[in-house]
Amino acid sequence: MNPIAMIVNAARRLDALLPGYFPETKHQHAKDFGWPDDVRFEDALRMYRRHSIARAGVNKTVLKTWQDFPALWETEKAGNTKAETEIAKHFRRIGLWRALAEADRRAIVGGYAGVILRFADGKAFDQPVGVVPGGLEGLVEAVPVWCNQLAVADWIDDASSDAYGQPKSFTFNEAAIGGTAGRSFTVHPDRVLIWSADGTVAPRSDLEPGYNDLLDMEKVKGAGGEGFWKNAKSSPVLEVDKEAKIAEMARAMGVPEDEVADAMNDQVEEWQKGFDKLLMLQGMQAKTLNVTLPSPEHFHSIPLLSFAASLGIPAKILIGSQTGERASTEDADEWDRTCNARRENIAKPRIKALADRLVRFRVLPDRDWFVGWSDLTEASPGEKIDRAVKMASINQTQRDEPAFTATEIREQAGFEGKAPAPYYDEADLQGPPDDPDKKDE
Template identity: 35%
Template sequence: MSEQNNSLEMAVNSLATEMRRNSYIQAITGMSGNTKRPMLYQEFGYPQQIEFNDFYRIYRRNAAGFAVVHRLLDGCWQDLPVIVEGEEANEARETTAWEKNVTRLMKKHWAKVKDADRRNMVGRYSALLIQVRDNQTWDKPINTALVKSLKDKALVKLIPVWEQQLTVAEWENDRLSDDFGQPKMFNFNEMPVGDNKFVGPTRGEPVHPSRVIIFCEGAEDESALSGIPLLESGYNKLLDLEKISGGGAEGFLKNASRQMAAEFDKETDIGTLDAQAKKAGYADLGEAMNDKFTRLNRGTDAAAVMQAGRLNVLSVTPGDPAPTWTVTANELAASVQMPFTILFGQQTGRLASDEDKTDWAIRRNGRRNGFLTDRITELLTRFWQIGIIEPPAGEEVTVSWADLLAPGEKEKIANMKDMATVAKDTQSAYGTPAFTEDEIREVGGYDPLPEAEKPKGADESAKNIDPLTGKPIEQPTETRQPDNTAQQS
């Protein structure tokens, strides 16, 4: 047994040594993977390691970084989901009391859920802290008995927090536990992140996992440390966009600032000019010339008079940044799976095509029905586990989103018009329309027309009713044969 333990220990130590070696090599050679130019990241000015503060600053200060986050955020939350008790097929039936109660409760907290999603996009993870009235400190499990007695009145608020504000204090190390490898306790620090100033009192205390809902997109192993920030793969491209736009602006500024240069011919006596400058109170000729140029650039109507020299404006013709910027912006758009025209809007008359719109709708549909549905379901499950709401029937809940690929009003009207044309043509050709009136109305999102009442006397039982008087028509009791004897004779 000891030999097996020694072998296992040696294998673990060898693996740890190899991991440290790889980390050291990456730190020296960079992260680019370019074996010919291992220092490529340093030459381009890219950071070797990207931390939360790097993501936060580029989100707050970089226009494209801010647009990436909010395009996806607002696109996914352009409408709110419908909470359905039970399976998705139950959405069509009448709203239950449980659904009404949950809809009323979540109406006050959707903004906090959306904000937790925003913070998750910027960092590797974010969280929602559930603050309840349970007479317990936050490092203790929620007192479910007290919460169940208060129900939704026990919920004080949901607190969205950044990655930097919530860290893991202790992990579950019991290998026999179902929660092995999951956080056993969190540390919460409410201090502002980034360059935000400290305002008002803040909290800093351990928090039990029963009070935390983690938002960690991309971490399918449910590890809070393996989330993928939205801006990570395109981080270098965001820096490149700053270089291109900032460099272009700097070149324009230098040309517009009208930097001057004085050129004297060889007969000019520089010594005499220097002596005159000193006599005027300047340290030397250079200081005098700088003062004249400063005054010349400061005044729009200033003039310069030269006797034996010539004034030149230092200017360069900057390169057109548009092609380089466009290539870099397309790489950024690809890294976040967002069409260029959707991310940056109209550029030189180019509008988003139908393919771009469809691709963008698929992207948002997938995120809504995947990650967001999972987090909302987890939040609702926690609510009924701790007693804020009653559990749904069968403890099953469905989060239903509107289909972003569904046609809009204009498309619906166009489809109805096309179907009506086909129905008219098939009616003329074959005597039977290909679509009924109600089928065409259904495509447009309209309810079927109510069935018209049948006219009186249309059914078999009313055939013997006089339509004028409404009274029964007397029927003959005998069947008489016509007398044809006279004709026969």
């Protein structure tokens, strides 16, 4: 047996005897394909800022989820009570919902984000919050921050505490995101709302599963652009004939023989800058080296579809394609359901946690507040009217009794309850007045 075969067989035996001890060396995908072993926050942030598809995936998710703003209700249905109206007005004035939407955006990129709450309680940020005077006016501002700007400084390690394993304090560093100077201070957990899928600082970036796909799209797009640029640039390849007289060329150029190459480089550079330049060759032949490029669309679409799947967003929604009405409608319905689920599983629990905290601080009245939000899957007003028209049309085709009641049709049209009774004036109910000139027959 040759030495190479002996080494291979020995390695196989060792791997079988000690499984998992020897690393897999046959395929190192990250190294072979140019993918990172780990995706850091800086990598995800760069992708969001510089990659158009990554930015579209994040922004479209946030814009659809926060298509309209939620509200706090005293019951499971909106009652338009005085408290609800005052809360909505104050939250709108301080921009609370916009701050939470921005925190959602930053959490998608970084895994989690923070919302620093500023109260008018006269205490420093590193102090716990007690009873905030002024009610609603006690909540002054909500500031969204990136995860890299807000780190856990200390943890509660008392096993007997109900808050065991929770952050004891945070450190805010404003300059952690592309800044040279900024504020830096300690923040008490009472003044921080962590926005993430589970309310902790553990989740990873939503861009991480599709990060390799984003890199592949960059490679295809960059290679295609570079290839077309090289073809358009048409840099000549100079082939020197064996009979070329370099000394005569040097004299013609007015340079020493050892500087002919530099002079030719300068001449080619000047020739490429304009079409009317002279390229002086003596004993040389200029040829162009073209790059043959396949169509990049197929190679670009594969990682595009894979990245769209990693975010759960239909590819047509992600890139804005509207090919085929039926396909687009189905994609839009699926996207509505996905973002509805984000509201229920991520946004609403964090808003409810904030409301409970504000109740504890006496910023909100002591209620079991409900988070009210519209249903993204609900039909539009036009679709409701069309549905009601179709139901009324079906009723007209029935011979015996209508297939739908008036109440059912009204509900499908977006109205609740029975149709209001027609208005009658009291005089109409009494009938026409008697004609004094008319005699009984």
